[in-house]
Amino acid sequence: MPELEPGKLDVSLSLYELQKKIYPRAVTGWFATWRWTLVWFTQLLFYGLCWLPWNGRQAVLFDLAERKFYIFGLIFWPQDVFFLALLLIISAYSLFLFTALGGRLFCGYACPQTVYTEIFLWIEEKIEGSRAARMKLDQQPFSTRKLVLKTAKHGVWIAVAMWTGFTFVGYFTPIKSLAQSVLSLSLGPWETFWILFYGLATYGNAGYLREQVCKYMCPYARFQSVMFDPDTLVVTYDAERGEPRGSRSRQSDYRAQGKGACVDCGICVQVCPTGIDIRDGLQYECIGCSACIDACDQVMDKMEYPRGLIRYSTEQAIRQHWGRKEILAHLLRPRTVIYGAILALIIGATAYGIAARLPLKVDVIRDRNSLSREVEGGLIENLFRLQIMNVSEIPQRYVVGVTGLDGIDIAAERVVEIPAVSARTVLMPVRVPPEAGKKGSHRIYFDVKALGDAKIAVHEKASFLMP
Numbered sequence: 177m178p179e180l181e182p183g184k185l186d187v188s189l190s191l192y193e194l195q196k197k198i199y200p201r202a203v204t205g206w207f208a209t210w211r212w213t214l215v216w217f218t219q220l221l222f223y224g225l226c227w228l229p230w231n232g233r234q235a236v237l238f239d240l241a242e243r244k245f246y247i248f249g250l251i252f253w254p255q256d257v258f259f260l261a262l263l264l265i266i267s268a269y270s271l272f273l274f275t276a277l278g279g280r281l282f283c284g285y286a287c288p289q290t291v292y293t294e295i296f297l298w299i300e301e302k303i304e305g306s307r308a309a310r311m312k313l314d315q316q317p318f319s320t321r322k323l324v325l326k327t328a329k330h331g332v333w334i335a336v337a338m339w340t341g342f343t344f345v346g347y348f349t350p351i352k353s354l355a356q357s358v359l360s361l362s363l364g365p366w367e368t369f370w371i372l373f374y375g376l377a378t379y380g381n382a383g384y385l386r387e388q389v390c391k392y393m394c395p396y397a398r399f400q401s402v403m404f405d406p407d408t409l410v411v412t413y414d415a416e417r418g419e420p421r422g423s424r425s426r427q428s429d430y431r432a433q434g435k436g437a438c439v440d441c442g443i444c445v446q447v448c449p450t451g452i453d454i455r456d457g458l459q460y461e462c463i464g465c466s467a468c469i470d471a472c473d474q475v476m477d478k479m480e481y482p483r484g485l486i487r488y489s490t491e492q493a494i495r496q497h498w499g500r501k502e503i504l505a506h507l508l509r510p511r512t513v514i515y516g517a518i519l520a521l522i523i524g525a526t527a528y529g530i531a532a533r534l535p536l537k538v539d540v541i542r543d544r545n546s547l548s549r550e551v552e553g554g555l556i557e558n559l560f561r562l563q564i565m566n567v568s569e570i571p572q573r574y575v576v577g578v579t580g581l582d583g584i585d586i587a588a589e590r591v592v593e594i595p596a597v598s599a600r601t602v603l604m605p606v607r608v609p610p611e612a613g614k615k616g617s618h619r620i621y622f623d624v625k626a627l628g629d630a631k632i633a634v635h636e637k638a639s640f641l642m643p
């Protein structure tokens with residue numbers, strides 16, 4: 177680096193903030209138990225669901241090659257993209273509602289970044305030891321012990337990450353055949369790419385980037401503040417009760433010493449996965465994991481002070497010294513009621529739409545190569561292509577009829593057999609006598625009905641061209 181000339185100002189700036197590695201201290205307590213319960217729940221669901229069989233197939237499979245999505249007994253086709261849009265709207269409104277009610281509940285308990293960071297940290301602690309041991313190990317010069325511990329940690333991390341990548345791809349390609357391809361070393365290029373991509377993303381995000389993802393990469397962290405209001409529940413330090421902070425012996429009367437309840441032990445900072453000090457107030461880096469609540473409650477127990485110096489509370493509640501009853505009463509407010517009502521409405525409409533869905537879909541397309549033509553007997557013929565989709569899990573036979581013009585008829589086999597969860601395109605020549613209509617386009621209707629179940633029927637319109 178060049179020497180700075182005396183009297184000259186050094187205006188060089190780093191484009192990147194230097195990050196100090198964070199060594200979160202392990203914590204136990206009520207919220208930690210909830211966090212781990214959710215880790216178990218979400219991970220058992222994620223790693224297990226793709227292996228669950230259903231009607232001879234994978235229970236949950238987003239089969240991109242076949243363009244069919246299976247979710248237990250429900251089968252979605254590309255034509256059902258409407259439900260995907262509804263699902264996205266439901267997710268957005270759920271996020272609005274839960275953020276308005278409880279701040280970053282999703283980030284702290286269910287976000288994959290939090291969940292995998294928690295798992296990776298647990299592995300790190302099991303192999304390298306406590307927070308102090310990990311810090312010491314990182315400062316030590318290279319040694320055989322250090323090499324063994326680091327290799328073991330990264331080995332287990334990579335194994336978990338690759339299994340995660342494999343599981344992720346197993347939701348898009350049948351997982352049993354994917355497993356066979358892996359074992360026989362015959363994976364396709366796309367499957368290999370996505371397993372490695374998702375696996376390496378998990379390894380990098382949960383092993384290295386950790387809180388950086390929440391701080392700098394996650395857009396939710398940036399816009400969540402607009403969903404907060406003074407009645408939103410957030411992890412809060414009660415400064416009025418805690419300050420002035422300072423160390424003291426357990427037996428001493430801290431009030432007589434002019435001190436607050438905070439003993440300034442710094443444990444709330446040591447357990448924080450994003451390395452912030454909640455005593456500085458609400459910060460966008462706070463993911464609402466509540467680790468600092470558990471940690472501080474333990475300190476309060478040791479000091480024999482009441483718990484809750486750091487607790488879930490609201491801006492208003494802290495200001496106005498509200499208790500639990502008033503806080504709960506303010507959960508219902510115009511914003512949350514409106515979000516809740518819209519959410520209930522969309523969920524209801526989606527559930528109704530799915531329940532009322534017919535297991536039959538029909539698309540009618542006129543054959544572009546042959547418009548109207550005259551055939552034997554002077555009849556006028558139009559050719560139509562009917563794509564009939566049997567969305568049910570049993571084979572079906574359908575009868576096709578046509579109405580709309582005098583003497584209209586189909587000059588082909590009317591009964592069509594379609595295997596379960598399949599589609600067939602059939603060519604339907606439709607004929608009418610020449611006196612059935614004037615020159616131009618006429619509205620006609622195709623009726624496709626399942627043989628043996630009159631309720632499964634589709635009435636689809638089309639246009640017939642008279643020359």
Ligand code: SF4
Binds near residue numbers: 418421441455472
């Ligand atoms: S854990 Fe509690 S007592 Fe200790 S520094 Fe944090 S707020 Fe103060």
Ligand code: SF4
Binds near residue numbers: 448452453465468
């Ligand atoms: S301040 Fe507390 S709640 Fe926020 S991220 Fe840190 S430990 Fe979690």
